[in-house]
Amino acid sequence: MRLSRYFLPILKEAPKEAEIVSHRLMLRAGMMKQQSAGIYAWLPLGFKVLQKVEQIVREEQDRSGAIELMMPTIQSADLWRESGRYDAYGKEMLRITDRHEREMLYGPTNEEMITDIFRSNVRSYRDLPLNLYHIQWKFRDEIRPRFGVMRGREFLMKDAYSFDVDRAGAERAYRKMFVAYLRTFERLGLKAIPMRADTGPIGGDLSHEFIILASTGESAVFCDRELLETPVPGADVDFDGDLAPIVESFTSRYAATEEMHDEAAFAALPEDRRVSARGIEVGHIFYFGTKYSEPMGAKVTGPDGQEKPVHMGSYGVGVSRLLGALIEASHDDAGIVWPDSVAPFGAGIVSLRPGDGAVDAACQSAYEQLAAAGVDPLYDDTDARPGAKFATVDLIGLPWQLIVGPKGLAEGTVELKRRATGEKQAVSLESAIARIT
Numbered sequence: 153m154r155l156s157r158y159f160l161p162i163l164k165e166a167p168k169e170a171e172i173v174s175h176r177l178m179l180r181a182g183m184m185k186q187q188s189a190g191i192y193a194w195l196p197l198g199f200k201v202l203q204k205v206e207q208i209v210r211e212e213q214d215r216s217g218a219i220e221l222m223m224p225t226i227q228s229a230d231l232w233r234e235s236g237r238y239d240a241y242g243k244e245m246l247r248i249t250d251r252h253e254r255e256m257l258y259g260p261t262n263e264e265m266i267t268d269i270f271r272s273n274v275r276s277y278r279d280l281p282l283n284l285y286h287i288q289w290k291f292r293d294e295i296r297p298r299f300g301v302m303r304g305r306e307f308l309m310k311d312a313y314s315f316d317v318d319r320a321g322a323e324r325a326y327r328k329m330f331v332a333y334l335r336t337f338e339r340l341g342l343k344a345i346p347m348r349a350d351t352g353p354i355g356g357d358l359s360h361e362f363i364i365l366a367s368t369g370e371s372a373v374f375c376d377r378e379l380l381e382t383p384v385p386g387a388d389v390d391f392d393g394d395l396a397p398i399v400e401s402f403t404s405r406y407a408a409t410e411e412m413h414d415e416a417a418f419a420a421l422p423e424d425r426r427v428s429a430r431g432i433e434v435g436h437i438f439y440f441g442t443k444y445s446e447p448m449g450a451k452v453t454g455p456d457g458q459e460k461p462v463h464m465g466s467y468g469v470g471v472s473r474l475l476g477a478l479i480e481a482s483h484d485d486a487g488i489v490w491p492d493s494v495a496p497f498g499a500g501i502v503s504l505r506p507g508d509g510a511v512d513a514a515c516q517s518a519y520e521q522l523a524a525a526g527v528d529p530l531y532d533d534t535d536a537r538p539g540a541k542f543a544t545v546d547l548i549g550l551p552w553q554l555i556v557g558p559k560g561l562a563e564g565t566v567e568l569k570r571r572a573t574g575e576k577q578a579v580s581l582e583s584a585i586a587r588i589t
């Protein structure tokens with residue numbers, strides 16, 4: 153993409169209401185624009201990253217055997233009356249009446265709706281196990297939306313729902329999601345720690361939050377440092393095998409959110425293994441048995457011919473929150489430092505003198521070669537001053553910068569900079585291309 157033809161409304165200063173670095177940088181980097189409290193327009197650069205994060209989440213859900221669908225954002229209140237959550241959910245629920253005075257709502261989550269889809273189509277245990285998921289916008293009328301996408305009112309969530317004939321089956325589904333989450337966050341370049349968690353309005357008696365450590369995190373968390381070094385399963389992990397040992401390797405060590413913290417157990421750890429920090433919850437998984445299937449009549453005929461309500465779990469990832477979490481975990485004074493896996497463009501080509509024949513030719517050649525190699529470069533062909541160009545490409549956090557100027561070219565070199573380390577090298581254009589691709 154040529155910057156002269158893109159839409160990248162960089163801000164010199166972050167609006168004063170942005171209190172944490174990720175909120176400031178997402179606004180300054182022209183990634184999003186607030187339209188009302190907790191509700192954002194995703195501008196081109198932010199939307200590109202959102203789609204890349206979403207795609208990694210999708211790939212790891214699919215690898216685990218979950219099946220993607222798409223449920224609507226607007227739901228009927230009747231469904232929520234069946235589960236008893238319509239009144240219990242409280243003011244966070246955005247309630248709407250349509251032109252026929254029907255009571256509707258903007259879905260904060262989809263347990264009732266997925267249970268309705270299941271009960272309308274599945275009757276036999278032979279159709280189980282089943283895990284259905286979607287990646288869909290949610291609305292929660294948070295009393296105090298803050299920190300940008302970290303606590304929005306309209307936000308993107310991946311929510312998966314599992315159906316099994318009994319608790320043992322549901323626990324297998326839970327372990328599959330547990331492993332899928334470990335892989336997802338690792339691919340995003342994040343160290344997410346699974347912590348026993350409270351179940352809250354979703355319900356059930358088994359739940360883990362996946363927390364990444366960040367000084368601006370909203371939750372206080374405590375864990376055994378060894379968890380930070382526990383290996384995450386590779387892409388060849390057998391989701392049909394026994395995942396209990398993998399889950400055990402994470403759950404056998406101490407890790408708890410503030411609500412579940414056991415000071416004595418924590419103190420029993422050797423001093424150098426005690427980590428207490430702030431954390432950002434990027435995912436949350438729940439087993440809640442027949443909480444929804446019982447009242448809503450979602451049941452299957454078992455091998456013994458008896459009809460029984462299915463055992464369910466739900467598994468959420470905060471897809472839009474992850475952009476904030478990624479920036480909190482990976483930034484410096486100059487701006488964002490995207491992991492290669494989600495960077496909006498693979499490289500920035502910076503022309504120090506547009507209009508100079510040699511510089512234009514070298515930039516065009518680099519642009520074509522990188523594009524052909526699938527790097528998806530952003531070429532700053534504008535007539536902004538070099539200093540402003542360096543500031544912009546640092547701010548938006550592209551992993552590689554290829555800087556082309558007349559002096560370097562006269563010596564047969566361009567400057568290649570690795571954003572994460574700041575490392576710079578004067579190399580030939582060809583070797584710069586080879587290094588990036």
Ligand SMILES: Nc1ncnc2c1ncn2[C@@H]1O[C@H](COS(=O)(=O)NC(=O)[C@@H](N)CS)[C@@H](O)[C@H]1O
Nearest residue numbers: 261303304307311434435436466467468470473
């Ligand atoms: N207000 C919000 N803004 C941004 N992300 C949010 C918000 N509320 C929750 N999330 C993200 O969504 C994830 C799942 O939300 S949840 O309430 O924990 N779980 C559920 O809704 C279950 N139905 C999982 S399918 C959270 O871990 C968090 O990362």
